[in-house]
Amino acid sequence: MPNQPTEQVKIERLPGSREGVHILKVIGPLTIYNFFQFQDVTRNDKSPVLIIDLGEVPYMDSAALGSLLGVHVSCEKNSRKYAIVNLPERLRTMFAMAGVKDYLVVYPSVAEAEAAIGQ
Amino acid sequence: MTQQILVIGHEPVIDELAREFGAKQECQIEYAPDECAAIARLRASSYDVVLAGPNGAAEDRLKVVDAAGGGVDGARVIVFGGGNNPSEVVSAMRHGAFSFFSRPFQIPAIREMIFKALAAPATPPSMGLISASPNWLIVRLKCDAMTVDRLIQFVRELKTGLTDQLREQLTTAFREMLLNAAEHGCQFDESKQLEISFARTARLILYQIRDPGPGFAVESMEHAAVGNPVGQPFRHVEYRNSHGMRPGGFGILLARKIVDEMLYNERGNEVLLIKYL
Numbered sequence: 001m002p003n004q005p006t007e008q009v010k011i012e013r014l015p016g017s018r019e020g021v022h023i024l025k026v027i028g029p030l031t032i033y034n035f036f037q038f039q040d041v042t043r044n045d046k047s048p049v050l051i052i053d054l055g056e057v058p059y060m061d062s063a064a065l066g067s068l069l070g071v072h073v074s075c076e077k078n079s080r081k082y083a084i085v086n087l088p089e090r091l092r093t094m095f096a097m098a099g100v101k102d103y104l105v106v107y108p109s110v111a112e113a114e115a116a117i118g119q
Numbered sequence: 120m121t122q123q124i125l126v127i128g129h130e131p132v133i134d135e136l137a138r139e140f141g142a143k144q145e146c147q148i149e150y151a152p153d154e155c156a157a158i159a160r161l162r163a164s165s166y167d168v169v170l171a172g173p174n175g176a177a178e179d180r181l182k183v184v185d186a187a188g189g190g191v192d193g194a195r196v197i198v199f200g201g202g203n204n205p206s207e208v209v210s211a212m213r214h215g216a217f218s219f220f221s222r223p224f225q226i227p228a229i230r231e232m233i234f235k236a237l238a239a240p241a242t243p244p245s246m247g248l249i250s251a252s253p254n255w256l257i258v259r260l261k262c263d264a265m266t267v268d269r270l271i272q273f274v275r276e277l278k279t280g281l282t283d284q285l286r287e288q289l290t291t292a293f294r295e296m297l298l299n300a301a302e303h304g305c306q307f308d309e310s311k312q313l314e315i316s317f318a319r320t321a322r323l324i325l326y327q328i329r330d331p332g333p334g335f336a337v338e339s340m341e342h343a344a345v346g347n348p349v350g351q352p353f354r355h356v357e358y359r360n361s362h363g364m365r366p367g368g369f370g371i372l373l374a375r376k377i378v379d380e381m382l383y384n385e386r387g388n389e390v391l392l393i394k395y396l
Contacts, residue, residue, distance in 0.1 A: 061294065062367045065369050070356065073353055093284075094373070097372075097377065098344060099344070
């Protein structure tokens with residue numbers, strides 16, 4: 001993939017309300033040109049519970065969706081839990097079109113995800 | 120070296136982005152009240168990027184593009200159109216504008232394009248216009264990622280009169296298929312060319328994308344989501360992981376869901392996307 005000048009996606013690491021819960025807040029478009037940052041951060045995160053906040057991701061493409069599915073597959077294999085929260089409508093539509101909406105773990109908010117999987 | 124951005128007129132979204140690039144990217148921002156003043160500045164000084172705001176006349180914005188273009192110190196001009204006007208989009212392409220945006224202005228997409236414009240050479244590769252009618256565009260372009268991204272934005276602006284959702288979805292379908300052609304058909308080799316047509320009639324929108332690659336058979340693609348068996352949406356992810364491929368593989372599936380018809384030629388290096396209106 002060629003290097004492309006692009007806005008670097010910002011990924012903030014926030015502590016969860018309980019030990020073992022990590023929250024990644026992703027800010028900015030997630031695309032073929034910058035998803036490697038996201039992939040590196042999620043691959044290096046070994047917390048038992050990972051919550052990915054996509055509320056400030058205005059759009060993503062096929063490559064970025066693939067990296068999100070990588071999180072799903074990796075968590076399933078390693079018996080870790082994850083959740084995607086604050087999913088914008090545009091991404092929700094994309095997940096539905098890609099046929100993955102019902103397979104990914106999605107909650108409306110961080111609090112609801114923590115309540116459901118954060119113990 | 121500090122990069123220079125010239126902003127023409129005052130438009131809240133553009134002013135906000137200019138301030139952002141001034142603060143975060145340490146660009147030097149200058150303002151011209153109108154196109155005449157901007158042309159005078161372009162003759163006197165060197166700028167990297169011009170943001171030609173939407174408040175003047177369309178033909179004056181094109182004069183700015185002409186004044187900025189060419190030469191060692193050419194500036195990349197991003198044109199902001201006042202209304203949805205495909206003729207202005209095509210004219211901007213013909214005059215060599217770097218990109219074009221019309222209202223409603225979307226900050227993330229504009230920000231992304233400013234990043235590209237700042238990094239682009241003074242004379243970016245031409246769009247390779249073969250036919251530049253607002254309803255029928257044919258281009259033959261160099262297969263580099265930046266030119267591909269610029270074309271996607273120009274074509275996005277030609278799709279007027281659609282709901283925002285449909286416009287974005289069609290842009291997604293076109294982008295995914297064009298990037299597939301650039302990546303798999305050309306390996307992003309700048310010596311290779313892609314040929315793209317966009318046609319708009321009263322009843323349909325059509326895209327045609329042709330790459331010079333060997334093509335492929337859609338039905339034998341284990342690395343793409345479109346080849347997954349029903350109920351196994353992650354199978355291609357495992358395949359891609361085990362073959363060292365980057366994440367992805369949803370492009371064809373997404374495009375198929377968005378358009379009404381998708382046809383490949385026999386060789387598999389040319390695709391038609393058709394959306395009925």
